[in-house]
Amino acid sequence: MSRWALIWRRFRRNKVAIGGLIVIGVLFVLAFLGPLVTPWSYEQIDGTSFLKPPSPKHWFGTSQIGQDIFAQTMRGLQKSMIIGLLVGVISTSLAAFFGATAGYFRGTVERVNLFVISLLLVVPDFLIIAIISPRLRDSSWLWLVLLISIFTWMLTAMVIYNLTLSLKQREFVTAARFMGVPARQIITRHILPNMASFLIIDATLSVGAAVLLESGLSYFGFGVQPPDVSLGTLIADGTGSALTYPWVFLFAGAFLVILVLAVSVVGDGLRDAVDPQSQAKAEL
């Protein structure tokens, strides 16, 4: 049985993590099927009900201008889940690539990578995104994912760089090198898996961070633009009336919390599955 099969088997034993995975699956299904079962669309305005609490007609209530909160939350969930999960994966992968190659190859690669990292660290990311995003307004909002990813991986990359420097000194890396294992394989088979705990935690954290960063951008009008919505924009809109008309904000907030929790539970499970020292051992 190879490493990945073994990791999957260990992961499956973790009931909480499997639960988390199921929750994420359910959220996906909900986000994409939900809009089909409700008669309202997220743009549609119901002129007869403004700021109405949840009712059989509007399941999650309505907003200030009579939009159906359920339809909006589902639409927002679609966006935010995709943004969050993609950013988590992309920014951690970028960090892993730049950090590990810099630490492993040293020399020119190291200097170039570290320069790129430092450059992106000093450039004010919010400003750049603000400048670029109006130009992307007409193209796919997936560009936003890329843009957020590009500005969130550098600190992680520095940590990975340093971890790689010390892992490279370890004997099992030397052993692999003397065995003739190519550098690419040493990085993917030995170095990155040995910092998997860190990578996984970082990825799960950046899922939540990306959703919030996107909402921040949207709040200033750079991210997802109205009439389109995301969980972030919904929360931003709803916070003002959180105490008086809680449903406007509560459902979006709850879905965000559920999403981030589920992702981090899955991340924990994955971390335990890849770490042989963990408690995810076979039961007798």
Place this chain on the structure above:
Amino acid sequence: MSAPLLSVRDLRVTFPSEAGAVPAVRGVDLEVGHGEVVGIVGESGSGKSTVALALMGLLHSSTRVEGQALLDGEPLLGLDDAALSKIRGKKVAMVFQDPLSAFTPVYTIGQQIAEAITVHQNISKSAAMTRATELLDLVGIPEPDKRVRNFPHEFSGGMRQRAMIAMAIANDPDLIIADEPTTALDVTVQAQILDVLDRARRESGAGLLLITHDLGIVAGTCDRVAVMYAGRIVESASADQLYADPRMPYTIGLLGAVPRLDARLGDPLVPIEGTPPAMTDLPTGCAFSPRCPLADEPCRDNEPALTTINGADHLAACVHSSDISNGTLSGEPVFALPDLGLRPRNQIHRESEPVVLDVEGLEREYPVRKGAVLPRRVGTVYAVDGVSFDVRHGEALALVGESGCGKTSTITEILELRAPKAGRVVILGHDTAEVGRNQSREIRRNVSVVFQDPVASLDPRLPIGDVLAEPLITHGMPREQRRERVLELMRLVGLDADQIDRYPSEFSGGQRQRIAIARALALEPQLIVLDEPVSALDVSIQAGILNLLADLRARLGLAYIIVSHDLAVVRQSADRVAVMYLGRIVEIGDTDRVFTEPWHPYTKALLSAVPVPDPQIERTRERILLSGDLPSPTVQHTGCRFASRCFLRATLPAEAAELCTQSDPALTSQGGSPSTESALTKGPKGYKAPHAAACFHVFSSAQGS
């Protein structure tokens, strides 16, 4: 014997742990008389150090310590810290294994010794400093009046341990407890320290409790020996009795498992099957029974008590102890000797075998840099400075030497497969200065490595099936064949096929080293480089690995380069040996010749420093004690590197001694001692001869004496 100095009755120590209570010490009785040396021997985890820590009251407060310990009739256990502080350092002193962490780095050695004195004696600071200087002189530190003002990091390991001993005897203690005092040190320094420890003991008249894993050290220094296994003393006797007539199978196994300098190549070691039990999950009955070849029903039912055997002083905890004599039970050896099929190789055959590796004049240096902001080169470490040797098909060459002699640098430089700074490395007919990518793959396929530390050399995140498959994947074996080969490899090194999905951390040290060896064998290499393959392992485990290596070599026709600091290991596993000192080979030759008739003074000193696990031999043989430590490798020498510590040179007339410092002796067998003179010794290159040494005077003096 009058009332003993230290008397321990039924000492029990239990540690709390997640996995339940760990009974680390389970009822130890011990006595140390005035001026007596008692050794406690055992493998890691046997509880020997815990005994010492419990006696000194140094265990964590969550540990449960029961039993009774009397020092001069006064109870020692259960005292509070204030009461213990009056005893520690004054009546009982301790020497620890790691002398670096035993000193505070921010005070000078003198201040620390003086503090130890002023804490217990009412004398002035300056008087204490004077006493500290005297003590340093006593333990043989040169220029003690200057050295007393040095900080710990300015001392070498051996000097720190000397200073530690000076501190221990500062208050004329009644009892010195030395916990693995020489384990961190090189063998020539170890001999010095044992000598100092003995002198210090005689000077202060103290009793000495020596805790060690090394049966050789015990043989030479101890009056009485207690062998510990799984938290209990399983045998205790006078040193002579214990070595001559062990009665407990574990002791017999341990003695048979130690590689010995006076053995020969191919003499098999006696491995003890299995591993020590987990202390949280001890078997009922004798703790050794799962590994014992004699174990039967009574052994598994009850744990045998330590009982006397035909004499008051010999105690053993074994049901069979009265039937065992001379390591045999009714004529049959307790541990069957495996036949390894390894015979000493014939020199004439050697010449006709193909050369696997040829190294000529290899050099390697490291820059010494200073400054964090603007690093600049302030010097050079001449790690490898002109090393030449060759390895033939099916041959085992050992590189031996103390730490810092450049043996590991030599092999890493070879394994890098790049053009060396100077010299030539030819592996399997390829010069490393000229190899391209494809050739280097070809070489990697035929040369593999086993590292010292099996914990570090296996990726903790890979199940061992993948660990073993890695070289196969790298060199393009199709998937279908891989699994088959991995299983075959596991069988070859004695692992169960159903362990294939486990991670390295689930294996014991010995098993991990087997995995590392299996990985090295995966591609059927011609040459395996073994970097200290057994030094991280316990004696009983080590024997199994050495036997495995010998067996594999005999069966598969492998060539080995064995890097080791342990001459006894080399003696029993290598055909040829190269003795290294400060980046040079000072003597090379067939193991038998070098060990029975060493030429170079350094080799002689090295061999005489290795303790033999036999009290008779240990007491009678002559020792050569080298003075001082290894010189700094940052200095480039014009003459012989060993000149500063050479005892032979000290006996030479002035002009002959001058030669040593002025010119550099080459490796040669010229002249030779009369008995080895033959046509073969006049080979074209000194290092290919059956025996060669780099010394100007050894041949003349050998002939003279």
